[in-house]
Amino acid sequence: MNITRRHLMLLLPAAAIAWEHVLAGTPEKSPNYKMSEHWWSMLIDVPKCIGCGNCVRACAKENDVPEGYFRTWVERYHVADWGFENPVVDSPDGGIHGFPPSTQTGGKNFFIPKLCNHCVESPCTQVCPVGATFVSPDGVVLVDKEYCLGCRYCVQACPYGCRFINPKTNTAEKCTLCYHRITKGLTTACCENCPTGARQLADLKNPQDPIHEFLRTHSVQVLKPHMATNAKVFYNQLDGSVR
Amino acid sequence: MSVIKDSGHLFRLAIVFALGLVFFIGVRSIFVPKTFGEYGHFRGAAIADIAARPIAYAGRQACEDCHADVVQKKNSGKHVRIGCEACHGPLAKHVDDPASVQPEKLDTAVLCVRCHEANIAKPAGFPQVKAEEHSSGLACDTCHQPHAPSIVKGAGQ
Numbered sequence: 001m002n003i004t005r006r007h008l009m010l011l012l013p014a015a016a017i018a019w020e021h022v023l024a025g026t027p028e029k030s031p032n033y034k035m036s037e038h039w040w041s042m043l044i045d046v047p048k049c050i051g052c053g054n055c056v057r058a059c060a061k062e063n064d065v066p067e068g069y070f071r072t073w074v075e076r077y078h079v080a081d082w083g084f085e086n087p088v089v090d091s092p093d094g095g096i097h098g099f100p101p102s103t104q105t106g107g108k109n110f111f112i113p114k115l116c117n118h119c120v121e122s123p124c125t126q127v128c129p130v131g132a133t134f135v136s137p138d139g140v141v142l143v144d145k146e147y148c149l150g151c152r153y154c155v156q157a158c159p160y161g162c163r164f165i166n167p168k169t170n171t172a173e174k175c176t177l178c179y180h181r182i183t184k185g186l187t188t189a190c191c192e193n194c195p196t197g198a199r200q201l202a203d204l205k206n207p208q209d210p211i212h213e214f215l216r217t218h219s220v221q222v223l224k225p226h227m228a229t230n231a232k233v234f235y236n237q238l239d240g241s242v243r
Numbered sequence: 244m245s246v247i248k249d250s251g252h253l254f255r256l257a258i259v260f261a262l263g264l265v266f267f268i269g270v271r272s273i274f275v276p277k278t279f280g281e282y283g284h285f286r287g288a289a290i291a292d293i294a295a296r297p298i299a300y301a302g303r304q305a306c307e308d309c310h311a312d313v314v315q316k317k318n319s320g321k322h323v324r325i326g327c328e329a330c331h332g333p334l335a336k337h338v339d340d341p342a343s344v345q346p347e348k349l350d351t352a353v354l355c356v357r358c359h360e361a362n363i364a365k366p367a368g369f370p371q372v373k374a375e376e377h378s379s380g381l382a383c384d385t386c387h388q389p390h391a392p393s394i395v396k397g398a399g400q
Contacts (some may be wrong), residue, residue, distance in 0.1 A: 008259035035290070052358045054329055061333050062299045076364045102363040109364035134285035179294035189300050193329040195322075195358055196369075236354045 033183045038138040039205040040177055040231035042191075043214060044113055046239075048198035051076060051111035053198060055175070055190035056096040062189035064177060066135045071175040072096040072115035072190055078104040079241045087241040112242055113199060116141060116162040117223060117231035124154035124174075125164060133172065139204075139232065140179055146170040159227045165231035177201075204232070302326075308332070309341070313390060319392025330354055341391035351383040358365070 003011070051074055059065060059072045073094030079087045088104060095111075102109065118141050125133045125141060133148035133154055146233070148171035155163045155172060166173040178188035187201045202211035214220070214236070221238040222231040237240075281287025306327040307314050317323050328334055336344045352374075361371040372378075380387070386394055 019304075033294075047366055050358055050369055051362060054357070058300065058329075058333075078364070095394075098357050098360070099362055099364065101361070104363065110366075111364050131279070131284040131286070134283055134289075136290055137282050142290065142293055144286050144292070147286055147289070147290070176293060179290075179293050181298055181302075183294045184298065184303045186298065186300075192300050192326045195325045195329050197324060241326055 033185075035137040037205060038182075038203050040139045040182060040235065041117070041118065041202045041204050041211070042177070043200045043202050043211055043220075043234050043236065045111060045198045045200070045236045047237055048196040049074070049111040049113055050196055050198075051095060051099045052195060053095040053098045054193045054195060056094050056115060058189040058193035059175075060096065062101040062181075063176070065173075066167060068093075069173070070080065070096075071162075071164070071173070074099075075112045075114060076102065076236075077108075077110050077112060077239065077242065078102065079108040080104075081107050083131060084241050089243075094180060107237065110239065112235075113190075114162070115161055115233060116158075116161065116173075116176060116177070117229065120230035120232065121228060123157040123159060123227075123229060127153045127157040129153065136179075140172065140177045140182075142176055142179060143172050143174060146171075148172050159224055159229065160231075167241065173232075202234075208230075267367040290342040291373075300328045301333075301335040301338040303328070305338045316388075320388075321393060322390060339356070351387075351389060352380075355387075360368050 014189065053074060055072055056070065056074060059070075060067075063071060072161075073096075075089050075091045075095070076099050077087050077089055082199055090099075092099065097217050099111075118139060120135065120139070122135060122141050125135055127132075129151065130147055130149055132145075132149070133141065133143045136142050150165055150170040152165060152172070155165060155174070158174075163172055163174045165171070178186075178190075181188055182201065188199075191199045191201045200211070203209050204211065211234075213232065218236050220234045220236050222234060223238075223242065244277050273335065276286045278287035279285070284289075303326045310327075313327075317325075330349060331346050334344075334346055337346060356374045359371055359374075365371055383389070
């Protein structure tokens with residue numbers, strides 16, 4: 001095929017447009033996903049948690065979380081009949097192998113799963129000196145590991161202790177709310193594998209989401225409300241002793 | 244005209260500043276990623292990078308597309324709401340290539356006690372046993388079918 005001058009004149013602008021797209025990087029992986037249509041959160045139904053550790057294991061497998069570090073973990077609380085201010089909390093290996101029988105007797109005993117609270121006013125993103133961590137337009141606190149310096153400011157800033165430095169990459173790491181799953185229409189690995197439905201992913205911008213009725217009709221709290229972080233992980237029937 | 248004549252050093256200074264500015268803008272355009280500031284003070288393309296990670300757990304919908312017989316069995320029992328991979332492990336690779344990637348065989352003696360071993364902190368209504376007293380070492384699936392675990396009276400004996 002001979003390319004005439006006329007063809008070349010037609011091809012050049014097309015090639016220029018294509019080149020723009022090449023420069024713009026890889027195309028969007030989830031074409032049906034619009035960030036502006038979502039506002040992600042999570043519901044923890046405390047009375048349903050059985051402390052099996054399925055969420056911790058699933059999270060570690062889904063996200064290659066290094067051993068000894070946790071993006072989510074489960075705590076066991078023992079609140080004695082008197083001594084509300086000083087609950088006994090244990091979390092052997094973050095609950096990844098479940099919990100051994102308790103040595104405590106009496107009082108109030110329950111499990112609390114913890115993870116990043118995906119705060120709207122997140123202290124961790126505010127302290128980042130390089131803009132490596134941010135709240136995405138759909139309400140998920142994420143870390144850009146290519147930009148992260150590993151300065152540990154955010155690890156200190158998080159009031160919930162949800163961040164750590166990955167020893168392999170030396171960058172900050174945290175729960176992404178399984179961003180690679182929720183943008184594909186799946187639920188998070190922890191919610192997918194929770195046998196009792198104690199953890200449920202919720203989209204506050206979706207009017208059909210059952211979260212709205214749940215929040216309306218239940219006694220729901222967030223952790224450390226006095227920090228004014230505007231946390232988006234909601235705990236149903238949270239005990240006042242939980243820190 | 245003497246004012247302009249004497250101000251030659253000002254022009255030279257201005258040229259130095261202008262060159263400095265051009266250098267700064269040039270370096271900045273090289274080092275600041277194109278998508279920085281697209282949505283805020285961060286690299287916009289990072290969102291797509293994070294979303295591009297491959298999944299490990301396929302999700303129960305993917306399992307149910309093929310294993311309708313198990314779904315039917317599960318629907319009749321108490322385990323109806325439990326995701327398949329909660330017990331069977333991450334199987335997105337099996338979904339991609341069902342022939343060559345096979346799920347591991349499970350050991351019910353390990354698996355069932357993860358949830359059903361008695362613990363003081365578990366909700367009181369949740370079915371719990373002390374495995375040693377309950378089955379004296381027998382595997383749980385000797386009596387219980389994991390997909391629909393309740394034992395119909397008379398059928399087991």
